[in-house]
Each structure stands twice: as structure tokens, then as C-alpha cells.
Amino acid sequence: MLYRHFLPAVLPRSAASTPRALILTYHRVENLESDPQMLCVTPECFAQQMYVLRKHFRVVSLTHLVNQIKSGGDISGMVAVSFDDGYADNLLLAKPVLEQHEIPATAFIASDYIGGQATFWWDELEAIFLDKQSLPQKLRLVVDGQRYSWDFAGDALRASDEEKPGAWHVGCETIPSRRHRAYQTLHQVLYTRASEEREALLDKLRAWSGLHPHARQSHRTMTQEELSRLAASPLIEIGAHTATHPALSMLTPQQQGIEIRSGKSRLEQMIGRETTSFAYPYGSLTSFNDTSSKLVREAGFALACTTFCDSVRLGCDTYQLPRLPARNWNGDDFERYLSGWMTHQVN
Ligand SMILES: [Zn+2]
Structure with missing residues (x-):
């Protein structure tokens, strides 16, 4: 296509x-x-x-x-x-x-x-939000004075069982879940940070999600x-x-x-x-x-x-x-x- x-x-x-x-x-x-x-x-x-x-x-x-x-x-x-x-x-x-x-x-x-x-930061972000099966219910972040807040209660990783896992990408018109929306927002936020700031933000996300930095063999x-x-x-x-x-x-x-x-x-x-x-x-x-x-x-x-x-x-x-x-x-x-x-x- x-x-x-x-x-x-x-x-x-x-x-x-x-x-x-x-x-x-x-x-x-x-x-x-x-x-x-x-x-x-x-x-x-x-x-x-x-x-x-x-x-x-x-x-x-x-x-x-x-x-x-x-x-x-x-x-x-x-x-x-x-x-x-x-x-x-x-x-x-x-x-x-x-x-x-x-x-x-x-x-x-x-x-x-x-x-x-x-691991590249975009792969780590994907591992946290789109690969990990369970996440804490709430995420709150403050970046440069801007507040971000998400509640993932009852949020399914996929829009429906029929949808192919991983079929979603940033070119899709619909955003299937709040996890996907958080991924998209944070992708934009991390993209604009210098390396040290980016790493500090990723550290917070690692601690929040329980995902330790690791290089997936596939990535x-x-x-x-x-x-x-x-x-x-x-x-x-x-x-x-x-x-x-x-x-x-x-x-x-x-x-x-x-x-x-x-x-x-x-x-x-x-x-x-x-x-x-x-x-x-x-x-x-x-x-x-x-x-x-x-x-x-x-x-x-x-x-x-x-x-x-x-x-x-x-x-x-x-x-x-x-x-x-x-x-x-x-x-x-x-x-x-x-x-x-x-x-x-x-x-
Ligand atoms: Zn590149």
C-alpha cells in the first residue's frame, strides 16, 4: 500500500x-x-x-x-x-x-x-508504551513547566483483537489508545531535547514503568x-x-x-x-x-x-x-x- x-x-x-x-x-x-x-x-x-x-x-x-x-x-x-x-x-x-x-x-x-x-531512545519509548503488557495506571510529567498527565486505566494496548499487533504507525489516522497517544506526545517531547535532558526524562519513564534500559536483540x-x-x-x-x-x-x-x-x-x-x-x-x-x-x-x-x-x-x-x-x-x-x-x- x-x-x-x-x-x-x-x-x-x-x-x-x-x-x-x-x-x-x-x-x-x-x-x-x-x-x-x-x-x-x-x-x-x-x-x-x-x-x-x-x-x-x-x-x-x-x-x-x-x-x-x-x-x-x-x-x-x-x-x-x-x-x-x-x-x-x-x-x-x-x-x-x-x-x-x-x-x-x-x-x-x-x-x-x-x-x-x-538503545535508541525511540526504540526504548516504543518498548515502554507499545510493547510492555502492563503499565502503572497514571503518569504525570513536568517538562519545561509544561504538565503532562495520562490515566491508562482500562486502556487496551490494541484497538481490537482483530487488529494486527504492531500494525499501528504514526501515519495512521486513528490513535487506538491512550498509550499510543502518550507515546506520540512523548516522542515529540524527546525529539526536541538535548542528549542529557533526554536521558533524564527517559530515566523517569524507566523508573515509572519498571523497564530497565536494555538492548533488545531485535533492536x-x-x-x-x-x-x-x-x-x-x-x-x-x-x-x-x-x-x-x-x-x-x-x-x-x-x-x-x-x-x-x-x-x-x-x-x-x-x-x-x-x-x-x-x-x-x-x-x-x-x-x-x-x-x-x-x-x-x-x-x-x-x-x-x-x-x-x-x-x-x-x-x-x-x-x-x-x-x-x-x-x-x-x-x-x-x-x-x-x-x-x-x-x-x-x-
Ligand atoms: Zn538517524
Whole structure:
């Protein structure tokens, strides 16, 4: 099923002939019960998608695409693949499929999450509210003077027995329960916090829910040894994604610089080579600013990716490259989605 808001708007006729390329964003290739942020593609769908890419499009590395943009070369029909964050399944389940179809990819890694048995905060929030079977009845929080209060009495985790467990995601029109509503509100609150504040809030939620910080096997990031194995593939480029995955716009310029530079140098130590590609954490308009782009350029990166949902054209800003999210679509839906963006004709 295609989500309509991911399809391109209809453009004037003249725009349809503009040569365009696409950069795809993946996060995870895995079978998960619950995927509220729509970050995961199943191994079956991923295999179909890579088959479609190889068969119907000009698949290139991100660096090659950007070099073409910089030199004003022909980019029409090109597609580059990227992965964000550093989940272990990138190596264990995605890499074999990429190799089978000879598809290059750039993996953007948040360096502090490698080898540390750490869990991303959004996965922990999901574990507390959407995975845990029982929760205390009431939750009260005060964040920056704003009061939040929920009463979960009689709240079912799922809307009905017929509903598939984990089928709900943030793109759904209905919110099945107060647990889901609390999850959604707190996701927004945590997203805007700097790392220490975020950790302090998570500590409160851990103590309240009785869930101790732990890395679920299904949600773990790579070990250092696994990152080295991923980096050893000639098809894979390792890119930087800061140290602790903050929304850079929430930080002072000095803090931003530390996140950007330390993430780069730590990764380079781990893989033993230079990293020249960068992706802004979250990548949306509110998550970074012009200072972030300037600092990324000054740190020695040759390109930077956002999550602005658009195709790539000649003359675009290579420090604010748009990318399209790849969702859990079968091969046919995936091909329609890419073709729609490539030609700007809504299917
Ligand atoms: Zn990320």
C-alpha cells in the first residue's frame, strides 16, 4: 500500500522533463512486530525492492551521484541507496541482498551507538508504551513547566483483537489508545531535547514503568567488529550521523561542532579510513539549521543528506540533499513510487 502523502505533487508540464535522480533512505531490514515510526522494511520486501532497482534504474553510489551533480553530468534515472543510524540488521540482513544485486549503499552511523549495547531512545519509548503488557495506571510529567498527565486505566494496548499487533504507525489516522497517544506526545517531547535532558526524562519513564534500559536483540546496533565487516565491503561507504544523534538545531553552535566533529573522528578511528558523507539526524527542516550545514562543510564533509522528501536535480545544494523514505512496499508498489518521483506523474 502506498501512502499518498509520499507521492509527488503534480508539477507544471515543463518540470516533467527536468532530469532527476533519487536518494533513498532506509533504516532497518528486519521482521518486527511493531514499527510505529515506519523505519523497517521486511527482508522479503527489501529483496524485491533491490531487484526492482537493479532491473529498472541506474543504481549508483551516493558519492558518484554527487560528483555528477557537481560536474553537471547526466543524473537522469539515477538512484542512490542510504541507511541511517547503524542497526545490526544493516550488516546481517541488508548487506547480503545488496551484494546479490551489486547495489552500492552509504550507511550513516551515529558513532556513540556502536559497540555500546545502547538503545535508541525511540526504540526504548516504543518498548515502554507499545510493547510492555502492563503499565502503572497514571503518569504525570513536568517538562519545561509544561504538565503532562495520562490515566491508562482500562486502556487496551490494541484497538481490537482483530487488529494486527504492531500494525499501528504514526501515519495512521486513528490513535487506538491512550498509550499510543502518550507515546506520540512523548516522542515529540524527546525529539526536541538535548542528549542529557533526554536521558533524564527517559530515566523517569524507566523508573515509572519498571523497564530497565536494555538492548533488545531485535533492536540492537552494530558492534565495532560488525561495523568493520560492513565497512570492508567494496559496495558500502560509511558516512557520519553525529555522535549521539541529537536534533542539531536544539544545540549551541559549539555543541553542534562537537557532535559533528567527534562523530566523524570516532567513526574514522573505528573503520580506519576517512568519512566524507554526512546525514543530519532526523533530517527535517526543524532538526538542523544553516549553522549545522556550515559546520558540516568546515569539518571536511563533501556532502550532507536531509530527509526533505524530494527528487535530486542538477544545481541542488549538495549540503542539503533531499531523500525519499523507502517504506515496507512490495516490488510493484516500490517501482510505482520511484517512477512517480522520477517522472512527477502521480499514479
Ligand atoms: Zn538517524
